[in-house]
Amino acid sequence: MAWFDRLRAGLSKTRSAILGEAEAVAAPGDTRAPAPPPRDWAMDWEDLEFALIGADVGATIAAEVVREARAERERGATFRDALERALLDQLEGDRMRQKLRRVGFDLDVTRSVVEPAGKVLMVVGVNGVGKTTTIAKLGRYWQEHGKRVMFCAGDTFRAAGSEQLAVWGERLGIPTVTGEGGSDTAALAFDAAQRRIARGADLxxxxxxxxxxxxxxxxxELKKVKRVIAKADPGEPREVWLVLDAVTGQNGLEQAKRFHDAVGLTGVVVTKLDGTGKGGILLPIARELQLPIRFVGVGERADDLQPYDAAAFVRALLDAPAAA
Ligand SMILES: Nc1nc2c(ncn2[C@@H]2O[C@H](COP(=O)(O)OP(=O)(O)OP(=O)(O)O)[C@@H](O)[C@H]2O)c(=O)[nH]1
Ligand SMILES: [Mg+2]
Structure with a gap:
């Protein structure tokens, strides 16, 4: 599975941040010498806790992961399986599911294609996190899944900002609504929302x-953009996604809270996981923000943006084989 290999490669820095100290040892009870023993890892629990904190999992969650992994290990699981279960429980265990359901999201809908809820998706985030390139990759992804996509190059703050998306649009054959440099994003978004209806595009x-x-x-200003889209197309934007750069680590949580307060997020895309050992940030995002992670970015290639799947994420992180 090529995408899984990309994900695994993209998470290598976080993996070595967490498992750098781990050693391969023989599984308990394995006496077949000198043939190579089945591979397991061993690691001091305290080292693991520090390593998790170093990967930006946060102190509370790190302690919980260690407690759970330890209990699994005592029940006879290998170190890797114990850690895999403990991490996955944080990302999509029953507690997480219940929390998300309470705020109106459902993790149980397994999706091979991430289906946006509505017809308009607004993308927000701080400077340079990867919004525009993520939009280009999303556009390509949904186009490949048969959707008629349109772009609105709403970064009118810099001429280059709007041009960047227009270039992607042209390359992908995705119609892109652009304005003059310095024009009003809200006015442009209003226009784009009307044009989407006129063209009957899906997204x-x-x-x-x-x-x-x-x-x-x-x-x-962002709230205004959201309001005018609703004027052109009542009920929209049904989706407002925050793009978070994994490199920002814990500060990303603060960003997410503020954006959520302002515009009501419906999802998070975490980019640049390949560039950092702090991929552990996904755990507090899932747990504390109670927002679904939709896609993860593990590089600059188009196929480096992947629909988020907690189980695959944890397996790739721990260098386990992809699930069949
Ligand atoms: N390594 C890596 N680079 C990425 C990833 N996603 C985006 N980038 C790079 O991040 C840089 C900034 O991306 P942009 O899409 O321009 O970011 P932006 O959020 O639109 O920036 P502003 O519009 O200036 O706020 C580009 O060089 C992208 O190629 C990723 O997952 N991994
Ligand atoms: Mg941009």
Whole structure:
């Protein structure tokens, strides 16, 4: 599975952050010498806890993961299986499912294609996290899955920002609504939402300029963009996704809270997991924000943006074989 190999390669830094200290040892009870023993890992529990914190899992969750992994190990699981179960439980265990269901999301819908809930998806985030390239990759992904996609190059803050998406649109054959440099994003988004209806396209993805979550007026502007889309197309945007750069680590949680307060997020895309040992940030995102992670980015290639699947993520992280 090529995508799984890309994911596994992309997570190598986080893997060595967590398992750098682990050693391969013989599984208990294995006496077949000198043939190579079945591979297991051993690691001091305290080292594991520190390593998890180092990977930005957060202290509380790290302690829980260790407690659970330890209990699994005592029940006879190998170290790797014990850790896999403990991590997966954090990402999509019963507790997580219940929490998400309470706020209106359901993890049980297994999707080979991530189906956006509505017709308009607005993408937000701080500067340089990968919004525009993520939109291009999403556009390609849904196009490949038979959807008629449109873009709105709503980053009118810089001429280059809107041009960047227009270039992608042209390359992918995705119609892109662009404005003059310095024009109003809200006005452009309104226009784009109307054009989507006129064309009968399945999905409009609206890019926005990067902004700091702490800048009040910029967050107000984002609310306005959302409001005018609803004027052109009542009920939309049904999806508002935050793009988070994994490299920002714990600060990403603060960003997400602020954006969520301002525009009501419906999903998170975590990019640049390949560039950091801090991929553990997915755990607090899933647990504390109670927002579904939709896609993860593990590199700059188009196929490096993948629908998020907690089980595959954990297996790839621990270098376990892909599930059949
Ligand atoms: N290594 C790596 N690079 C990525 C990933 N996703 C995006 N990038 C790179 O991040 C850089 C910034 O991407 P953009 O899409 O321009 O970011 P943006 O959020 O639109 O930036 P602004 O519009 O300036 O706020 C580009 O060089 C992308 O190729 C990823 O998953 N891994
Ligand atoms: Mg951009």
């Amino acid at each position: 409009l993805i609206v890019d926005t300029a990067g902004r700091l979550h702490t800048k009040h007026n910029l967050m107000e």
